[in-house]
Amino acid sequence: MGPRNRERRAGAVQSTNDSSALSKRSLAERGYVQDxxxxxxxxxxxxxxxLVHRGYYVRARAVGHCVRAFLERACAHPGGPRAQILSLGAGSDSLYFRLKSAGLLGRAAVWEVDFPDVARRKxxxxxxxxxxxxxxxPFLKRDPTSAMCFExxxxxxxxxxxxxVHRLDEALTKAGLEASxxxxxxxxxxxxxxxxERAAALIAxxxxxxxxxxxxxxxxxxxxxxFGQFMLQHFRRLNSPLHGLDRFPDVEAQKHRFLDAGWTACSAMDLNEFxxxxxxAEERRRVENLEPFDEFEEWHLKCAHYFILAASKGDHFSQSLVFPPSEAFPRIDxxxxxxxxxxxxxxxxSRGANLKRYGHASVLLSPGIILSVGGFGEQDGLHCRVSGVHLLLRDCDFEWTGSYISSQETGVQWDGRLYxxxxxxSETDVLLLGGRLSPVSPTCKVLKLGLGKSKDNDNEGVNMTVTETGPEDSILSRWRHSTTDVSCQNQSYLFVYGGxxxxxxxxSDWHFLHVGTMAWVRIPVExxxxxxxxxxxxxxxxxxxxxxxxxxxSEQPLNSVFFLRPMSxxxxxxxxxxxxxxxPRYSHTAHVLDGKLLLVGGVWMNSSSFPGVTVINLLTGLSSEYQMDTSSVPWPVMLHNHTSILLAEDQQLLLLGGGGNCFSFGTYFNPHVVTLDLSPLSTEQ
Structure with missing residues (x-):
């Protein structure tokens, strides 16, 4: 890399400090931390x-936890040497001032290092x-010719x-940093x-x-x-690419990185575990109630892609000092x-590409028609709640084509709900229950959508009517719930659960909606x-x-499976x-095929891998895992907030939409409808 490119890269890295500083200021102003x-x-x-507030909050708490653990041990013996904190790439961080105001620097001092321009501005x-x-x-006036910007x-x-590194060592020695x-x-x-190579030199x-x-x-x-691929793309776009992730992709590799460099002990974990x-628990509840929040998938994925690590040397410190052993967060690989x-x-x-959305719903109307409605996605070049509907139509050659129908084409406006x-x-009608417009704005009306031929031309059109459920429609003031067809005493019901x-x-409640009368019915459940x-x-x-x-x-994924079994x-x-x-997982989809329950995709945080398809034999209870071979699919493919349609006779599963607002990296939508071949499951016992 030439000098000019290095300077541009350094400038891009410095700009990440400015963005981070604004995020930390916003974090404090919203009451997540005291700063x-x-x-x-x-x-x-x-x-x-x-979502950004939560991400920066857990970062601040993880780093603060390590700093406090260090000071408690390093300053524990009166008369001992003064403790030192050397913050590399400190940027505009306020660590020194927070420690000073809290009275924690009586026997400690702070050295901060960053690019000259960043340090001078600070x-x-x-x-x-x-x-x-x-x-x-009292402080000394800085010497413009010296590396010391403030003392x-x-x-x-x-x-x-x-x-x-050599110049860094010389400057820190001159600035009074004691090796012992x-x-x-x-x-x-x-x-x-x-x-x-430069990071390795710094660690060594x-x-x-x-x-x-x-x-x-x-x-x-x-x-x-x-998520990791989208994260890498984001930093490449900023001209500050992330280095070393291919060599040190997980916490185990990172720990060995430090142990191999001469550190005697090392402990690390992702931010979900921290x-x-x-x-x-009371602090978690406080934070979780500070703002309306409904981006759990990206919150857990962000925390799964960042880690906190503490490597130690000498008798003063050990890994148990910072991260004592605990069974509070079991790993279930x-x-x-x-x-x-x-x-x-x-x-x-190209028309089919308009299925770029998440938080939507999809249904198989007939063997050749799939309808997708709602969600957050791309519409008219903007990211918004989607008001148009999407059709997948299967032709005589068994090929699928996509068709996006805007609200202007139907002449009907609706609320564009999510979740x-x-x-x-029937083959022409579907029923929409629940959902939200925002994390504080639920939708309580039942929407009935009818699919029929347009009177003006031969294109498919969508007619929409709204059916009120009466005084109990507050039951549907929920989202992220489920609605399932069940039957009792030869009557058909919709079982609405959770959310x-x-x-x-x-x-934790549930309700039964009688399909024929559209009335809520009480049915005993034991x-x-x-x-x-x-x-x-x-x-x-x-x-x-x-x-x-x-x-x-507690905002932790569950792994239980329950059957609401019909009785007399x-x-x-x-x-x-x-x-x-x-x-444990959530934000997945599920289907039953030949007596097997398929759990597709989703988000989990108790494992270092990522979800594929879990297959559960409903007769024996035995489970097995299948990976998805996406080598023929443009990557990345995010399998959360998606929908899926089972084509049982074809032994296929169609994956539609999915993605999310990925922390500060931007919003990602899966660009393609993907077909998953389920035929390998037919050989499973």
Missing amino acids: AFAAMLVLGAARRAP AERIEATPELCALIG SLDYRLLGLDLRQ SPTLVLAEAVLTYLEP WAAQRFPHALFVIYEQMRPQDA YHRFLP PASPSGVLPARVTVKD HTMTRL RRATEPVL GGAPEARHSHSACSWQGGALIAGGLGA HGFLWQSIDVQPPIT
């Missing part, structure tokens, strides 16, 4: 989305802010390029922006220089799955795959009921309903014992 200094250190303001900002100067105390008794700010003192080296989203340098030290890093990992192991299910792109015409359910009533609403983050959940799967089987997975009350006088909840236990 009065974030607004003083960054010019301007930006209101970030709740120094100027500090000097121009009386509150910061008063907290720091006081317990704070040094240096402008250096971390890629030049207990030292915390903090690199928060730093090493991944360095070329692997710290191991050699500090005999009593803790090295803490927070950065990205897991580049191989769909969040549930090291934050008290799936069994080895039993086989592979081939996948291919189904619809290639609703849609049930087939969430603005005032209740997770629901047995131990499932725990409250949303974003689960539900499908009909033997007149009852199979409920699998979902997200529970009503129904019975029956738990299905699955062996081996499936990995």
Whole structure:
């Protein structure tokens, strides 16, 4: 790489600091953390989305946890050497000021290093802010020719390029950093922006220089799955590509990276594990109630793709100091795959590409017609709640073509809801129940959609009518629920179960809607009921309903499978014992094929792998895992917030839509309808 490209790359990396600083300021202003200094250190303001707030919150708590653990041990003995915190790539972070105001620097000092331009801007900002100067105390005027941009008794700010380790070492020695003192080296989203060789040199340098030290890093990992690929694309677009993820793709590889460089102990975990192991339940509830929130998939995926690591040297520190052992977050890795299910792109015409959406609903009207409605997606070049409908039509050659019908073409406007359910009533009619417009705006009306020929031309048109359910329509003030066809005493019902609403983050109730009269009916249900959940799967089987997975009350995925079994006088909840236990998951789809329950895609956070298709034999309870061969499908393919249609006679599964708002990386929509070949399952016992 030439000097000019290196400078451009450095500038792009520096711009990530500016974005991060604004996010941290927004985080504090919304009450996630207490940080009065974030607004003083960054010019301007930006209101970030709740998902970004959560991501930066868990980052702040993970790093803060490590800093506190270091200070408690390093400053435990009166009369010992002064503890040192060396923050590499510190940017506009307010760590020093937060520690100083909390009285935690009585026997410690902070050194910060970043690019010269970043360090100089921060120094100027500090000097121009009386509150910061008063907290720091007396400081020296900076020398424009020196790397030292700011200096006081317990704070040094240096402008250096971390890629030049020799110069870094010389400047830190001149700035008073003692090799023998207990030292915390903090690199928060730093090493991944360095070329692997330069990052390795920095890790080895710290191991050699500090005999009593803790090295803490927070950065990205897991580049191989769909979310990871989209994350990599985002940073490449910013001209600040992530380095080293191919060599160190997971926490185990990262731990070996430090152990091989001379660190004596190392512990690491992803941010899902940190969040549930090291934050008290009451603190999690506080944060989860700060803002309306409904992006659980991307929240858990973001946390699965970032990790916190602590490597240690010397008698002062050990991995148990920072991350003591705990069984609070069990790992449930799936069994080895039993086989592979081939996948291919189904619809290639441009009209079919308009199925770019998630949070929608799809239904098979007849063997040759699939209707998809609602969700968030692309419409008229914008990202919005989609008001048009999408048809997949199968021709005489058994090929599928897509057709997008806008609301202008139908002449009918509707609310464009998300996370609703849609049930087939006939070859021309479907019923939409529940859903939301926003995390505080549920939709309570039942919508009946009719598909028929347009009077004006030969194209298919959509006619829509709204049916009121009467005074009890508040039952449908929910989303992320399920609706399943069931039967009792030769009567057909829709079984509405679970979900969430603005005032209740997770629901455990259920209701029966009589299809003929469109009235709610009370039917006795016995047995131990499932725990409250949303974003689960539900499908009909033997007149009852199979409920699998979902997200529970503590925002953790579930792995239970229940059968609402028909009885002579009503129904019975029956738990299905699955062996081996499936990995907890949610936001998946499910179907029954030849006595087997198929759980397709979804999100899980108790495993280092990513979901494919789990197959559960409903007679024996035995489970097996199948991977999806997507080598013939443009990558990435995100299998959450999608829908799927089973074509049992063809031994095929159509995957429609899916994706989500991927943290600060942007929104991703699966661009293609994908067909999954299920024929390998026919050989399974």
